[in-house]
Amino acid sequence: xxxxxxxxTAAIILISALLTITAHNVVHALLYLVVTxxxxxxxxxxxxxxxxxxxxxIVYAGAIMVLFIFVTxxxxxxxxxxxxxxxxxxxxxxxTALTLSSLLFFELIxxxxxxxxxxxxxxxxxxxxxxxxxxxxxxxxxxPYSLLVVISALMLLSALITAIHISKSPATIxxxxxxxxx
Amino acid sequence: MSxxxxxxxxxxxxxxxxxxxxxxxxxxxxxxxDRLGPNRVGPFGLLQVVADMIKIFTKEDWVPPFADKVxxxxxxxxxxxxxxxxxxxxxxxxxxxISQFDxxxxxxxxxxxxxxxxxxxxxxxxNSKYALLGAMxxxxxxISYEVFMGLALMGVVILADDFSLSAIVAAQADVWFIxxxxxxxxxxxxxxxxxxxxxxxxxxxxxxxIVAGFHTEYxxxxxxxxxxxxxLGVILISSLITTLYFGGxxxxxxxxxxxxxxKTGFFVMFFILLRAAIPRPRYDQLMVxxxxxxxxxSLLNLLVTGAVKLSLLG
Numbered sequence: 001x002x003x004x005x006x007x008x009t010a011a012i013i014l015i016s017a018l019l020t021i022t023a024h025n026v027v028h029a030l031l032y033l034v035v036t037x038x039x040x041x042x043x044x045x046x047x048x049x050x051x052x053x054x055x056x057x058i059v060y061a062g063a064i065m066v067l068f069i070f071v072t073x074x075x076x077x078x079x080x081x082x083x084x085x086x087x088x089x090x091x092x093x094x095x096t097a098l099t100l101s102s103l104l105f106f107e108l109i110x111x112x113x114x115x116x117x118x119x120x121x122x123x124x125x126x127x128x129x130x131x132x133x134x135x136x137x138x139x140x141x142x143x144p145y146s147l148l149v150v151i152s153a154l155m156l157l158s159a160l161i162t163a164i165h166i167s168k169s170p171a172t173i174x175x176x177x178x179x180x181x182x
Numbered sequence: 183m184s185x186x187x188x189x190x191x192x193x194x195x196x197x198x199x200x201x202x203x204x205x206x207x208x209x210x211x212x213x214x215x216d217r218l219g220p221n222r223v224g225p226f227g228l229l230q231v232v233a234d235m236i237k238i239f240t241k242e243d244w245v246p247p248f249a250d251k252v253x254x255x256x257x258x259x260x261x262x263x264x265x266x267x268x269x270x271x272x273x274x275x276x277x278x279x280i281s282q283f284d285x286x287x288x289x290x291x292x293x294x295x296x297x298x299x300x301x302x303x304x305x306x307x308x309n310s311k312y313a314l315l316g317a318m319x320x321x322x323x324x325i326s327y328e329v330f331m332g333l334a335l336m337g338v339v340i341l342a343d344d345f346s347l348s349a350i351v352a353a354q355a356d357v358w359f360i361x362x363x364x365x366x367x368x369x370x371x372x373x374x375x376x377x378x379x380x381x382x383x384x385x386x387x388x389x390x391x392i393v394a395g396f397h398t399e400y401x402x403x404x405x406x407x408x409x410x411x412x413x414l415g416v417i418l419i420s421s422l423i424t425t426l427y428f429g430g431x432x433x434x435x436x437x438x439x440x441x442x443x444x445k446t447g448f449f450v451m452f453f454i455l456l457r458a459a460i461p462r463p464r465y466d467q468l469m470v471x472x473x474x475x476x477x478x479x480s481l482l483n484l485l486v487t488g489a490v491k492l493s494l495l496g
Binding site for chain 2: 025027028031034050051054055057058061062063066067069070073074133134
């Protein structure tokens with residue numbers, strides 16, 4: 001039963017990810033990406049990581065994708081920009097990317113079916129693993145990984161300060177500077 | 183009682199309550215504003231909702247030719263689905279709960295962040311200026327206030343040591359969390375009003391500025407779904423406040439379900455009173471209030487709660 005749900009969800013992820021790149025309307029493409037995020041969260045949930053599943057929805061589907069759609073909504077030009085972009089894109093530009101990704105794909109196939117790596121079993125162990133509680137994650141984050149937490153917090157803080165600095169228009173900064181001199 | 187019967191009853195009751203709270207709001211608002219309100223259809227105008235429903239169902243269901251048809255039809259459904267999903271985790275009484283779930287509060291935050299899509303997509307797919315303006319306001323407002331909603335909830339989580347709502351109710355057997363978390367309660371309440379964009383934070387649909395905001399182009403039952411979705415949101419936030427800060431279904435003498443309904447009803451009335459009493463702020467005031475006042479306050483609340491809990495544990 002769980003395996004069937006897993007396969008269906010994986011299929012949804014692949015299809016919606018494919019539709020994300022092929023959709024002509026930018027907002028539709030982003031919505032397919034949202035579906036991908038929701039399906040990934042379901043995969044997390046099936047694997048027993050319900051905390052990661054919730055975070056996947058709250059952070060990715062709920063906050064980041066909303067901001068993406070917010071920006072594209074403001075910049076949306078309709079048919080005009082679509083025609084423009086169609087003119088820009090040509091099949092020859094994607095040859096390198098296609099070659100590289102097909103190489104990766106063949107490597108994956110080779111790994112899955114022609115090497116002795118025990119890939120079939122890893123899925124089973126993942127499914128039967130114990131449910132990870134929030135307390136476990138907290139103990140890990142503030143125990144062995146506390147340095148990483150602090151560093152990422154500092155990074156976010158610096159990003160916040162930078163954003164505030166950039167969003168201030170040059171005029172107000174100049175006025176402030178003049179006021180300081182007086 | 184079979185396993186599908188309880189959820190079905192809860193669903194039907196909620197939909198009816200959502201519809202009837204429209205009548206309640208109109209009557210009570212009229213009372214506070216020295217008017218009569220709807221009092222013609224049935225006793226006390228109780229059947230006004232039925233009349234409205236008949237009207238709204240028989241109206242032309244018009245999709246504007248310039249709209250993005252699929253998104254236009256989907257978005258009113260999203261708001262209904264998301265709000266109703268939120269009720270799945272609420273413990274109405276000791277044995278009346280649709281789903282017992284360990285990470286219920288995180289589920290709730292996920293639900294509330296996903297319901298932004300309904301209004302954003304409604305505004306975008308309408309392809310009209312007023313709707314787009316309303317959608318922009320919503321996106322900014324809801325993303326900002328979600329932050330404090332989450333941070334305010336964490337105070338309760340620290341106190342109860344658990345994310346599940348029934349554990350939080352059980353932890354309030356002696357003292358309600360409102361006594362320990364008065365600031366958290368105020369923050370959650372303000373964030374809740376902004377999340378369901380009710381007056382005074384109803385800028386996405388401010389009729390004096392942008393016609394009807396995100397649902398300008400909507401008519402018939404699609405508009406009705408937005409409308410009932412809003413009232414279901416009021417009931418959801420009220421029942422959450424009851425569960426998180428006012429001891430849920432706990433109370434002396436009366437049966438648990440009655441206590442839950444009484445407490446929730448009180449907060450629904452409070453939401454209506456707010457609409458009657460407080461004027462709408464300007465949009466930039468709303469955002470400044472959020473980031474300059476509420477964010478520091480909610481961080482402070484979290485810090486103090488954590489510090490006190492740790493010092494008491496020793």
